[in-house]
Amino acid sequence: MRNFSSWTGAAPISFLNKKTGGLKESWQLRWKPVCGSTEVELAKWLKSPRSSLHNPKAFFAGRQSHGKGQRGRVWNSPRGGVWLSAAIPCKDLNHSAGLFGLGVAVALANRLEKSNIPARIKWPNDLLVCGRKVAGLLPRVTYRGKTPVLLCIGIGLNVCNPVPNQGASLSEFFSLGRPSSLQWSLEVLVAIEKALGLLINPAYLCKEGERLLWDKQIQKIDSDEIWSIQGLDLSGQLRVVNGIREETWNRWE
Numbered sequence: 001m002r003n004f005s006s007w008t009g010a011a012p013i014s015f016l017n018k019k020t021g022g023l024k025e026s027w028q029l030r031w032k033p034v035c036g037s038t039e040v041e042l043a044k045w046l047k048s049p050r051s052s053l054h055n056p057k058a059f060f061a062g063r064q065s066h067g068k069g070q071r072g073r074v075w076n077s078p079r080g081g082v083w084l085s086a087a088i089p090c091k092d093l094n095h096s097a098g099l100f101g102l103g104v105a106v107a108l109a110n111r112l113e114k115s116n117i118p119a120r121i122k123w124p125n126d127l128l129v130c131g132r133k134v135a136g137l138l139p140r141v142t143y144r145g146k147t148p149v150l151l152c153i154g155i156g157l158n159v160c161n162p163v164p165n166q167g168a169s170l171s172e173f174f175s176l177g178r179p180s181s182l183q184w185s186l187e188v189l190v191a192i193e194k195a196l197g198l199l200i201n202p203a204y205l206c207k208e209g210e211r212l213l214w215d216k217q218i219q220k221i222d223s224d225e226i227w228s229i230q231g232l233d234l235s236g237q238l239r240v241v242n243g244i245r246e247e248t249w250n251r252w253e
Contacts, residue, residue: 080161098236101139103195
């Protein structure tokens, strides 16, 4: 398997997919060695007069200079990781960004588990391994009027790149060999496709999401309060309690 430093462009991802047959959809792929944000690049692509909404699209970058995290935070995106933004036609699917985001989180965690990496979901948009962040997701749904037309998601996955103190990279958990950002670029696309299948059965998806939750407690945003997690509702929102108070949280963007 080629190392991250030895491949450029989107063609190697397509070539690897032809060898493995992992993807079922006809993806359109683009890649840049450096960009400000894959979210911005994808938005430009989707607005292009020649852009079709009939095929899923993914824009990859070798690194991002202004990667976007939750609530506008900077997402550190150096060379060696997987940085992409994707858009998938809704077709007959009509779901919230929360449920779609949960589907991708579950599917990607499942892919990591198959490589013996015990990934867990820190609701709503992080994947942790051994309590440290290995991936982040930012889902959204775009509409035409009141009709959803695209399920979109930005994903950052640490593979062989340097990470901050509270982060983790997949390279730490492979006892033999070195994980390939090329391989994991394809794995992320496979996870997105798997998520679409999970959306067909929200009850199963939420049960699997509950199994993968990192903790049984969570701190309320902009507060010192610690709430107990009761589970997930069928739209991917978190059900929590604090004493006699019960709330349902939706923090997906």
